[in-house]
Amino acid sequence: MKTISIDNVELHLSHPHAKSAQWIGQEEAQRQLLACWLTVDERDLPLVPRIIGHPGVGKTTLAIATAQERKQDIYIMQCTADTRPEDLLVTPVLSEQGAISYHASPLLSAVITGGVAVLDEGNRMSEKSWASLAGLFDYRRTVESIIAGITITAHSEFRAAVTMNEDESTFEIPDYIMSRLQPGIEVGFPSREDELQILSYNIPFCKEELLNLCVDFLQQAHGYDLPYSIRDGINAIRYTLKQKKQQPQEEDKKLFENAIKQILGNEALDLDSIAEKRKASQNQSPYDDIPDVNLGNLFFPDNDLLNPDSPEEPE
Ligand SMILES: Nc1ncnc2c1ncn2[C@@H]1O[C@H](COP(=O)(O)OP(=O)(O)OP(=O)(O)O)[C@@H](O)[C@H]1O
Ligand SMILES: [Mg+2]
Structure with a gap:
């Protein structure tokens, strides 16, 4: 030192x-x-x-x-x-x-x-x-x-x-x-070509098809601005390759999907529906969740005779 x-x-x-x-x-x-x-x-x-x-x-x-x-x-x-x-x-x-x-x-x-x-x-x-x-x-x-x-x-x-x-x-x-x-x-999400090059630089021993499978997934996620990153992609490929070593008969696509599921959760396999849910929540007005309440309901229970906004007519 x-x-x-x-x-x-x-x-x-x-x-x-x-x-x-x-x-x-x-x-x-x-x-x-x-x-x-x-x-x-x-x-x-x-x-x-x-x-x-x-x-x-x-x-x-x-x-x-x-x-x-x-x-x-x-x-x-x-x-x-x-x-x-x-x-x-x-x-x-x-x-x-x-x-x-x-x-x-x-x-x-x-x-x-x-x-x-x-x-x-x-x-x-x-x-x-x-x-x-x-x-x-x-x-x-x-x-x-x-x-x-x-x-x-x-x-x-x-x-x-x-x-x-x-x-x-x-x-x-x-x-x-x-x-x-x-x-x-x-620093934003990379373009398709850059992402492929980054993945291949980080995992030079991975074959092109699996790299492409991962780039397809990441690019779709970036398109929806979902926070899935190259690091997630690198981990998913590494995990896929390890599992392939143990189970060579399994299809790459299936192993990769399983890896994504275990790394990012079930919902990551259906990016379209996550994007739709996000869009719906963004379009929701901040006032949508506020129930309709009249002034009387703030001070008196609903059926109270003194409540001027009571839904029931006093007898
Ligand atoms: N443009 C790039 N060129 C080379 N490698 C990249 C590039 N972008 C990301 N990577 C790779 O992606 C992985 C994650 O990168 P890094 O750790 O720098 O991200 P970070 O933004 O600092 O993440 P965190 O917010 O978690 O700190 C690394 O393995 C890195 O090598
Ligand atoms: Mg960092």
């Missing part, structure tokens, strides 16, 4: 992410990310974008592949609701001899070494943790670890991005933090 001394405090650095990735298709998203990380003048600063999209569409892959394109090490920081400010920066670790050693997070390791940091699933992190990063993601490019008692200014090559799923929890991030995480880069 690499160590570095800052203001007489020895920090153990994290290892960069070891796996490489290739970005296939959606060149526009990668171009935008590269633009954010460019500097056009020595007084210019890089931007920290939000990479947004449905789960499993390739947000993390885009960040890894783009860091690789810039020939920089990438450090991935998995954010959760339990991520504390110290987890984002420095964690003290007690050794067997009773001495404390300080471990830099993947994020801080990128800040120090000039790597790329990805705050993965950033929308899940609490405001308190985000607050500790405010100075890092604006013109100050500086961060303070209270635990280690040090202030660190980012290396000029340090770059960062935050990935976020497109769900309601995205909006929990306070505005003053959101204003530092700009712009938003959308």
Whole structure:
């Protein structure tokens, strides 16, 4: 493990992410990310974008592949609701001899070494943790670890991005933090040709027919904007291939359908009807569920003599 001394405090650095990735298709998203990380003048600063999209569409892959394109090490920081400010920066670790050693997070390791940091699933992190990063993601490019008692200014090559799923929890991030995480880069569902290439890149040992079966399924789902992703497709193919190994006599189509059923549920086998149900619920007026109630019914039971809206005539 690499160590570095800052203001007489020895920090153990994290290892960069070891796996490489290739970005296939959606060149526009990668171009935008590269633009954010460019500097056009020595007084210019890089931007920290939000990479947004449905789960499993390739947000993390885009960040890894783009860091690789810039020939920089990438450090991935998995954010959760339990991520504390110290987890984002420095964690003290007690050794067997009773001495404390300080471990830099993947994020801080990128800040120090000039790597790329990805705050993965950033929308899940609490405001308190985000607050500790405010100075890092604006013109100050500086961060303070209270635990280690040090202030660190980012290396000029340090770059960062935050990935976020497109769900309601995205909006929990306070505005003053959101204003530092700009712009938003959308990753959408891939085209048919790109999807086939992505699947074949990820599962190079799968034969074309099964890949096509999976692309047909995914493309139909994307057409209805259902949240089934390439990751689901990759898992379905892998599971199909494993089952085929055990039961070579079974038809691929049947095994694939079973895989989809087990991964995404029974309803995924009938995409048309899910889409219809969705459409029907979208067309429903928000007032449709409110029963017809007159003012009198709010204050008196239905048959009460004092109820002016009583359905029964008083005798
Ligand atoms: N354009 C692409 N090029 C190459 N691989 C891709 C692409 N899009 C998706 N993939 C593959 O799809 C899978 C899911 O991608 P990834 O984990 O990056 O998605 P994600 O959007 O970060 O998901 P989550 O929201 O769950 O974090 C990976 O195996 C990845 O290799
Ligand atoms: Mg991800």
